Amino acid sequence: MKTRYVFLLLLLLSLSAIFVVSFENPPEVQALNEEKAIPEPCSLILEPVDKKLKNAKGVALVYKVQLNPPSFARTNISILAVHLPEPSSYGDYDSYEGFAYIPEEISWRFKLYPTPEVGSPSWAGRFDLITAEMKNVEVQVRLSNTKTDKLGPSVLTNTISYCK
Known part of the structure; x- marks a missing residue:
């Protein structure tokens, strides 16, 4: 029992x-x-930090690329920025750079190249070698001094969570 x-x-x-x-x-x-990974490919609108820059905008395209020679896929961030002021109007700067980072973990910076348009060129560039998971990433267009390699403040910005 x-x-x-x-x-x-x-x-x-x-x-x-x-x-x-x-x-x-x-x-x-x-x-x-858990934080959700962003769906790739996706695009992200970059908004001006200074609200007085009414016409300044940018877009970041985020997607996987397969590079040669064949290896594992990497993440690409491509940026196009338009109607930005001359970099020198902010001081000792002569260019713009793309900048993306995961706070307190890693950052990537890459040159943006101006188009030949007179007056207000568009700025574009890309970075193909990202192996980190794209969570909590901030994407920016920042001022740059190419002679001193000094990175300046952000002009356009947004977080990857808005990527669609």
Whole structure:
């Protein structure tokens, strides 16, 4: 008789443990707590830091590229920025750079090249060698001094979470 009660008690405890463990972290709750990776390819509008720059805008394209020689896929960030002021209007700067970073982890910077349009060229460039997961990334267009390699403040910016 005692053995039967012990057996039933153990069975009841086992079933209770299975029930509690199976509902401890339902997949829906776990998915809400984790940061979602962005869908690639996606594009991101870069907005001016200074709201007085009404016409200044940019776009970043983020997608996987397969480079030669064949290796694992890398992430590419390409930036096009338009209607930016002359870099020298901000001080000792002569160019713009693309800049992307994951706070306190890693950053990437790459040259943006002006188009030959007179007055207000468009600026464009790309970086193909990103191997990090694209979570919590900030993408910017920043001022640059090509002679001193000094990176200046951000002119356009947005976070990867707005990438669509």
